Amino acid sequence: MNYLVVGSGLFGSVFANEAAKRGNNVTVIEKRDHVGGNIYTKEVEGIQVHKYGAHIFHTKMKDIWDYVNQFADFNNYINSPIANYKGEIYNLPFNMNTFNKLWGVITPTEAKRKIESQKEALHIEGNPKNLEEQALSLIGPDVYEKLVKGYTEKQWGQSAKDLPAFIIRRLPVRFTYDNNYFNDPYQGIPIGGYTQIINKLLSNELIDVKINTDFFENKNKYLKSDNKIIFTGMIDQFFDYRLGELEYRSLRFDTKVLNEDNYQGNAVVNYTDSDTPFTRIIEHKHFEFGQGNNGKTVITHEYPQEWHRGDDPYYPINNKRNKDLYSNYVKLARNEFPNVIFGGRLGQYRYYNMDQTIMSAMQIVKREFEN
Numbered sequence: 556m557n558y559l560v561v562g563s564g565l566f567g568s569v570f571a572n573e574a575a576k577r578g579n580n581v582t583v584i585e586k587r588d589h590v591g592g593n594i595y596t597k598e599v600e601g602i603q604v605h606k607y608g609a610h611i612f613h614t615k616m617k618d619i620w621d622y623v624n625q626f627a628d629f630n631n632y633i634n635s636p637i638a639n640y641k642g643e644i645y646n647l648p649f650n651m652n653t654f655n656k657l658w659g660v661i662t663p664t665e666a667k668r669k670i671e672s673q674k675e676a677l678h679i680e681g682n683p684k685n686l687e688e689q690a691l692s693l694i695g696p697d698v699y700e701k702l703v704k705g706y707t708e709k710q711w712g713q714s715a716k717d718l719p720a721f722i723i724r725r726l727p728v729r730f731t732y733d734n735n736y737f738n739d740p741y742q743g744i745p746i747g748g749y750t751q752i753i754n755k756l757l758s759n760e761l762i763d764v765k766i767n768t769d770f771f772e773n774k775n776k777y778l779k780s781d782n783k784i785i786f787t788g789m790i791d792q793f794f795d796y797r798l799g800e801l802e803y804r805s806l807r808f809d810t811k812v813l814n815e816d817n818y819q820g821n822a823v824v825n826y827t828d829s830d831t832p833f834t835r836i837i838e839h840k841h842f843e844f845g846q847g848n849n850g851k852t853v854i855t856h857e858y859p860q861e862w863h864r865g866d867d868p869y870y871p872i873n874n875k876r877n878k879d880l881y882s883n884y885v886k887l888a889r890n891e892f893p894n895v896i897f898g899g900r901l902g903q904y905r906y907y908n909m910d911q912t913i914m915s916a917m918q919i920v921k922r923e924f925e926n
């Protein structure tokens with residue numbers, strides 16, 4: 556069988572690799588001028604720059620961890636972001652270090668008592684009606700005002716009072732002095748960046764990669780060919796938005812090289828007030844413990860943006876309208892293109908972390924080759 560994989564992100568590359576391993580010819584087309592999708596990294600001043608936002612690999616799944624470790628050596632980076640609220644610095648996720656800084660409490664019992672007393676004073680009755688009420692009922696006003704409200708409103712471009720409560724089902728609150736953001740047992744950053752993983756996945760001689768090639772420029776030709784298509788672009792675009800546009804949040808990345816060794820002392824600093832227009836600054840060298848050319852560092856400001864056609868779609872917006880619309884596109888796909896597989900974050904309109912993207916690609920591989 557011949558396959559055409561649209562998109563050289565993690566999903567498309569894992570699929571291409573598995574298909575080629577089984578002796579199939581695979582053509583991968585990619586509209587950007589490089590492979591890798593959003594996990595692409597590029598070396599600048601000896602530093603691996605995460606071009607499309609900070610990517611930290613973390614997973615509970617040992618098989619997925621073993622899988623990615625075939626393609627790169629991972630360091631033992633632990634994600635411990637810092638919050639900057641109007642010049643006050645707090646540890647994330649919310650833990651005993653955060654509570655100590657906020658209230659001077661020392662023991663977990665004191666911290667729990669403080670949160671409970673804050674929650675009781677609010678008198679929120681019934682089910683929370685919006686994100687603000689939900690967050691307040693979970694962690695009380697101090698943490699909410701300083702660390703949740705501004706950041707969340709910037710991220711979604713809406714007041715927390717207008718956002719649905721379900722966006723925050725729970726807020727990770729930890730009553731230990733532990734700044735490790737993730738609860739997963741496996742975590743790290745590939746030494747030398749992510750692009751090597753994609754390059755290795757695509758290195759089989761049965762795989763032909765064409766960059767700067769947009770599926771939509773020759774859609775009919777591709778559909779008429781005898782290739783089986785794995786489509787990892789936007790499912791609504793595939794159907795020319797026939798049923799309407801799915802909504803996304805986009806981001807603008809402003810990356811610069813600075814002539815200093817260490818700009819902010821941490822890889823990720825979130826700006827949690829509403830006046831600062833960006834949500835966070837990434838200092839890339841700290842993902843690899845300060846590696847890079849002397850006297851140089853690379854930082855990226857991240858600005859959330861409304862998505863319009865033509866922009867990069869980063870986050871699917873998970874609400875009822877979009878869920879229903881997506882299901883209708885899936886029905887359309889089954890009826891009209893039963894042989895096209897829609898995969899990955901955009902094809903399945905799902906916020907997949909990297910480990911889930913690999914898992915989902917492997918499920919498709921199983922269905923495709925092991926039946």
Ligand code: FDA
Pocket residue numbers: 561562563564565566567584585586587590591592593594607608609610611612613768769770771787788789806869870898899900901907908909910912
């Ligand atoms: P991806 O979007 O990467 O790839 C799709 C590819 O298809 C792109 O290269 C695109 O150019 C191409 N394409 C689209 N339309 C096309 C067309 N018409 N013709 C040709 N090519 C086309 N995960 C995690 O585990 N830890 C983390 O820290 C983060 N951090 C993070 C930050 C940000 C800002 C984002 C947006 C995402 C993350 N992620 C993450 C998630 C991670 O990026 C995600 O799991 C994978 O990149 C998904 O890979 P896909 O292949 O599905 O999509």
